[in-house]
Amino acid sequence: MPSVLAVGISRIGYELKTYVRTPDALFFNFMFPLMMLVVFTVAFSEMELDIPGAGRVLTSADIYLPAMLAMGVLVSGTQNLGIDMAIEKHDGTLRRLSGSPISPISYFIGKFGQVFVSATLQALFLILIARFAFGAQLPETADAWVTLTWVFYLGLVASSILGIAISALPRSAKSANAVVLPPILILQFISGVYLSFSSLPEWLQNFASFFPLKWIGQGFRSVFYPDAFKQAELGGQWYLDQVFLALVVWVLLGLVVTVLTFKWVRKS
Amino acid sequence: MVHSLAILQRIIKLGEMNAIEVRALTKKYQDLTAVSDVSFEIAAGETFVLLGPNGAGKSTTIEILEGFRTRSSGEVRVLGEDPQKASRAFRSRIGIVQQSAGDLGRLSVGDIVRHFAGLYPNPRDADEVLAAVGLESKASEPVKKLSGGQQHRVDVALGLIGNPEVLFLDEPTTGFDPEVRRGFWEVIRNLQQEGMTIMLTTHYLDEAEELGHRGGVIVDGKLVAIGEISELGGTEARKTEVSWFENGITEKHKTDNPAWFIGELSARLGQEPERLQVKTPGLEEVYLELLAGHRNGVKVED
Numbered sequence: 180m181p182s183v184l185a186v187g188i189s190r191i192g193y194e195l196k197t198y199v200r201t202p203d204a205l206f207f208n209f210m211f212p213l214m215m216l217v218v219f220t221v222a223f224s225e226m227e228l229d230i231p232g233a234g235r236v237l238t239s240a241d242i243y244l245p246a247m248l249a250m251g252v253l254v255s256g257t258q259n260l261g262i263d264m265a266i267e268k269h270d271g272t273l274r275r276l277s278g279s280p281i282s283p284i285s286y287f288i289g290k291f292g293q294v295f296v297s298a299t300l301q302a303l304f305l306i307l308i309a310r311f312a313f314g315a316q317l318p319e320t321a322d323a324w325v326t327l328t329w330v331f332y333l334g335l336v337a338s339s340i341l342g343i344a345i346s347a348l349p350r351s352a353k354s355a356n357a358v359v360l361p362p363i364l365i366l367q368f369i370s371g372v373y374l375s376f377s378s379l380p381e382w383l384q385n386f387a388s389f390f391p392l393k394w395i396g397q398g399f400r401s402v403f404y405p406d407a408f409k410q411a412e413l414g415g416q417w418y419l420d421q422v423f424l425a426l427v428v429w430v431l432l433g434l435v436v437t438v439l440t441f442k443w444v445r446k447s
Numbered sequence: 448m449v450h451s452l453a454i455l456q457r458i459i460k461l462g463e464m465n466a467i468e469v470r471a472l473t474k475k476y477q478d479l480t481a482v483s484d485v486s487f488e489i490a491a492g493e494t495f496v497l498l499g500p501n502g503a504g505k506s507t508t509i510e511i512l513e514g515f516r517t518r519s520s521g522e523v524r525v526l527g528e529d530p531q532k533a534s535r536a537f538r539s540r541i542g543i544v545q546q547s548a549g550d551l552g553r554l555s556v557g558d559i560v561r562h563f564a565g566l567y568p569n570p571r572d573a574d575e576v577l578a579a580v581g582l583e584s585k586a587s588e589p590v591k592k593l594s595g596g597q598q599h600r601v602d603v604a605l606g607l608i609g610n611p612e613v614l615f616l617d618e619p620t621t622g623f624d625p626e627v628r629r630g631f632w633e634v635i636r637n638l639q640q641e642g643m644t645i646m647l648t649t650h651y652l653d654e655a656e657e658l659g660h661r662g663g664v665i666v667d668g669k670l671v672a673i674g675e676i677s678e679l680g681g682t683e684a685r686k687t688e689v690s691w692f693e694n695g696i697t698e699k700h701k702t703d704n705p706a707w708f709i710g711e712l713s714a715r716l717g718q719e720p721e722r723l724q725v726k727t728p729g730l731e732e733v734y735l736e737l738l739a740g741h742r743n744g745v746k747v748e749d
Contacts, residue, residue, distance in 0.1 A: 180535060180568045193554070193562050200553040200589075272550035278513065279609065280538040281566045444533075446517045 190289025233407040240313035245399030255298035256338025264346035265355035330398030340433030347440035377411040466644040472521035496659035504668040505648035542611030557586035567609035596627035616647035680733035691720035
């Protein structure tokens, strides 16, 4: 029997090929944050953020880079897997696979691998475009890059598991988009992706803190913004320990929901 | 004589290992009994056809054997395993031909078949399988660009790629044009010659006659007949019917010895019988009789 890992790795290639050849996925999951970065940076090119003692002024590219990175984590994980797996549950993909000797673990290795590869490329493009097209300033300390890396990948795991959990909601392949997209869009509005988080009313900030996206954005701001900007955050600190905690809690929560709702073979 | 030969063949088959054994299989939903007390076995290397009208319980039965459905009661063994607890090893020994390729749109035929080959311990060669289903020239085409019949052949290829001992086909040719059906039958005949055990459901009688060694007729969840395809319905239903015109009415007589009967008839009439017809009921007549008999509440004997 071929090993679970070897099959899982072959699934990554298979999933990536499918992803690249699915125009919807390529546009709404991969290109969308890149386009939004360009749109926002250009549209608000006059915008500047200044805080006494920050040492520098934030341009629109500086402001939107962490926001779009956070958006990328959400759409590459939750939106992508939420829609993709909801469709696979209803169009016969899972049924076909569960009739073959593949282990569900190999299937999930394929899904996570696809998310990790596409999200990593997306983040690289975001950073390169922000830096070289719009002059965004990148972090200079190794510490900051380490923070960027763990927030990004822990956030991606949480976001992916949330996507698997949310894929239980649509009742047909056709309704997948309609069911998954609205909550994700709302989450972006209340979590500081489109609108500056610090400009939202405090009750809404508190509400958004129940969800992972706000914490991912906060972690990214801590990396790309000068330290003095932490006073604009809820509680006046970056609270990276809480970022870590919140994301771990979401990973566990997503796992519980997945275990309860995901059925490899849907026996009736 | 023919009859005793068939009995002998069955006795010999009992000695062989059965690939599939189903005993008193019953599947109940809240207030609906989809399959009721169905029993049959399929010998290794045999092609067994489950015939029946739409909604009779064919798909439910085959899906229980495939491990896609649970059963309410009864015993099921496929290759000695209970499909309800299908292990990966079990999955590698059976092949399932799905009814639609709706999930396979974007990748090429070759990519998909090669990928699925990698899921099995002893797969067939991907190119050979593509050739067997007549898709070797389509290997680099995306599945969604193929015609419906060609897409279905991808399903067949994926059912075969793992080199299964048992192949399940659920209404494999529904919606096919006649030429594609003939081509598909040819693929199945080649597999039969390799000794593959095949279970297929269909509501096409010609398909059952073309492909089946043995078969069963299922109506309203009950197995109303089982046996060699050529003997389905039992000897009474298979009796030759002689009809002729005498004294202004059409007379009919069922007999096992039509030649002898016509000889007697001619002798009695002292002339050639008028409008003489000798009809041996085909599978279609027998099948329709079985359905009508079941629906009228008549118990049909095997």
